[in-house]
Amino acid sequence: MLAIIGGTGFSQLSNLRITHRQVMRTPYGEPSGPMTFGTINQRELMFLARHGYGHTIPPHQVNYRANLWALRDQGATSVIAVTSVGSIRADLVPGTLVVPDQIIDYTYGRDFTYFDGKDKAVTHIDFTHPYSEKLRQILLAAVKSANETCVDGGVHAITQGPRLETAAEINRIERDGADMVGMTGMPEAALAKELGLAYATIAVVVNYAAGRGNSRDGVPLETIGTVMNPAMERVRNILERAVELNGD
Known part of the structure; x- marks a missing residue:
């Protein structure tokens, strides 16, 4: 079954026919909110709002x-995550959708693995390719099916938050090879890999990163909504096609 994790600006799936919601308990505490179960075009799926349904959980406090x-406990085998990012690369103008293929992790202090107890054997996962290529291709096919456009590939830098970055930090992150920057996606992607879940992201560029474009004198937070809202509607259309193409 496919699961969708919604990020900032994406706390619900308007085209989801809800069948029920379920409060979950896990060995690692409570998820961000109740799991929402439903169907899109007769295809079953799950939905979870990463920041809570009232958007009250900051990125560094999400119980990833x-x-x-x-999600896995309830039968998910694939996870598509929606995230908002700032553009570092000049051609990724606000409103652009990206299906990234690489990650640079700048987060710290988050619970980042399931293999950290004294009773757990030392376990390493191969994270060469952090995203499932099969699921990435499904997303790209869904973009085409929905008559939308996106950028195929890109390096997603993930910072700690909740503050935005300085211009100097963005300069450093660009030198490291990143194309976009956000605050979620790690340890989410690595945890999905540890659990054997196929995982991919659709990133929505909602602003230029600090020191880039119209953010040279500061990120205009008050205008992000005007970019985010129509972009998230496009994402909903893409996800509807992705549910059909996933085949789980």
């Missing part, structure tokens, strides 16, 4: 372990 555990 509980979220992914709960």
Whole structure:
């Protein structure tokens, strides 16, 4: 079954026919909120709002372990995550959709693995390719099916938050090779890999990163909504096609 994790600006799926909601408990605490179950075009799926349905959980306090555990516990085999990002690369103008293929992790202090107890064997996962290529291709096919456009590939830098970055930090992150920057996606992607879940992201560029474009004198937070809202509607259309193409 496919699960969708919604990020900032994406706390519900308007085209989801809800069948029920379920409060979950996991060995790692409570997820961000109740799991929403439903169908799109007769295809079953699950939905979870990463920041809570009232958007009250900041990126560094999301219980990523509980979220992914709960999704798998309820039968998810694939996870598509929606996230908002700032553009570092000049051609990624606000409103652009990106299906990234790489990650650079700048987060710290988050519970980032299921293998950290004294009773757990030392376990390493191969994270060469952090996203499922099969699921990425499904997303790209869904974009085409929905008559939308997106950028195929890109390096997604993930910072701690909740503050935005300085211009100097963005300069450093660009030198490291990143194309876009956000605050979620890690340890989410790694935890999905540990659980054997196929995981991919659709990133919505909602602003230029600090020191870029119209953010040279500061990120205009008050205008992000005007970009985010129509972009998220496009994402909903794409996800509807992705549900049909996933085949789970």
